Amino acid sequence: MSVAIGVRNLSRRYGAVQAADGVSFEIAAGEIFGLLGPNGAGKTTVVECILGLTEPDQGRIEICGIDARAQPRRARAKIGAVLQATGLQDKITPREALDAFAAFYPAPLQSDELLDRFGLREKQRAAYETLSGGQKQRLALALAFVGDPQVLVLDEPTARLDPQMRREVQDHIRVLKDARRAVLLTTHDMAEAEQLCDRIAVIAGGRIVAIGSPRALIAESGGTLEDAILRLTGRG
């Protein structure tokens, strides 16, 4: 198995709160890996550490064999990400954003290709502020793909989308699997996690409390995936 993301014993404390506590997991190329847990469980901290947005107190993070803490820029070149709390300037157009982001990668995908792939061709010259929520999310995905990344980190990529848009985004994620990309996905949508993820890590109190396939987790709980998560996080 070719490891795309390797996290070993990752810990991060914010004051009195241990946001991540000895978190370890590996994600293989071509695998969609879900990171699930209640709000405040530590998902965002783990994601931010992987992306280099937060410096962990300890632990090792490897992206495609690159030590992400020692060589953060090299590691970031392998990652595409969609985060919730990000945006773009009001007046920027999708094409300008794609062109600007492409300038940071040695072999970026063509903006035209991404505009077509994510259905933004008609809006390529529209100001960001005029795009719908779904269009903005598609643009965020397109930007994550600019560098033709080996690893995708998607933090609730379908949140606040209508059902049709959600399905479109999910289709894009499935395509990634076929292209042998590794995907780290966080979501509160249990159906989405069950349909998309090969494996799921359940996090609570900053610790990974279970890792397994959706089917295995469901089988263990004897109910639904939601039941499994609630039970594992002590809320069921």
Place this chain on the structure above:
Amino acid sequence: MGALLHLTLLSLKLNFRNRMAILYGYLFPLIFLVAFWAIYRNDPVPLALHVGQLLTVTILGGACFGLPTTIVSERERGVWRRYRLLPARGWVFVVSILAARAVLLLTAGLLQLALAFAFGMPVPTHPFDLLLAFAATAAAFLAFGMVIAMLVDNVPAVQALGQCIFLPMLMIGGAAVRLESLPRWAQHASAFFPGRYAVEALQLSATGAGLSGAGFDLLALLLIAVAGGVAAAAMFRWDKALTPRRGWLLLALGMWAVVGVMAEARGRVALSAVQDTRDVGTAKDYVLPPKPAVAAPASWREVTDADMQKIAFDRLPPDEGIVSPVSRGDETPDPAILPQLDRIRDALPGWAPGTVSDPVQRARNLLAIAAVPDILQMEQVERFVPRLVFARLQAVIPPRDLPKILYWIALHPDAGSDAAIHRLGVFGLPDISGPTMPVRGRIMLYAFKLLGRLAGPLPNN
């Protein structure tokens, strides 16, 4: 490098799509310029004496409002957090936004100068120095703009903090109100604001002797820029959720204090650079070469018409210029300065230095009343005082002697006492500090000019 250029151009493009940014970045400086032009519409040389202030206000607005507003608003909406995910060093994003802002400031400054030229402002005496002074000022204010951007969490806070910096700098920092019209305490306070050094460096480059006389101003601006840059770098944050390291603010503001103390220590504050101390040459520059056979007069009583005919009155600075201006006889002063002129006129008869027994010293003392406002560039006042002095000279010195005495003073600017320049308070004129040689130079020029009116070559209309 490609990414940096791409991002810089994109920043510029986005700025030009933002109506408010255009309003603040370009329209506001032009409005300020028009306001200055209207206020000082009677200046002999339109706007020339205010170009330092105008450019400073432009840079201040763009750097302390425009820059942090852009950064904070982008950070608020997560743009910078998104940038952080790109495989590039952080400085690329910072430099790109600073470079874009520098271009905006430069173009706004050029636009302002272009309009000023249209209003009749002369071409700057030292254009390259002006560019350097502009760069140093921009560096100082952009660095502080970055500090503001790192310090605050939202755009309203930028506006609030920006105003806290902007308004004092305008009112008592020398950026909008001329220092000589401020009380002494405010002049001292201004030494602790970078605006003062910006105005001085820019003004000296535009109408003065260039940056050669503004070494301290440049040093002050660069120190403030470096301290602000270091503080901003230490406080840098991609995400508004992160807490800024506010302690570094002390470094940025501390440098303002250090520069102020340095200025005070070297007498910088009293030696106001708003004085126009440019070299006006020596008496020889205004006298035709002597014929070998003719000896110079040994005293003022021996001065002859032939001596006076050797004076090259056409070499004197024009009456409409900045140096030693003289109003036309038919010119009406602005009502705003009438009280000051009345005060001078009323105080002249009782002014002790103007009644000393030695007629040469008496005339020299009276000429100092015209020379000091000229040095201090006291707007319109400086142009009308020479006429008051001229009238007084004609009243207290016999008509037969006055041309000879003026000739003598003009040819001997270093002779006699200049202590009278410290006794001008009765006229409402400020004390002048520092070397008195520039004042003596202006006394010389006015002696020549008034002599020219008596002797005929210069019109006394």
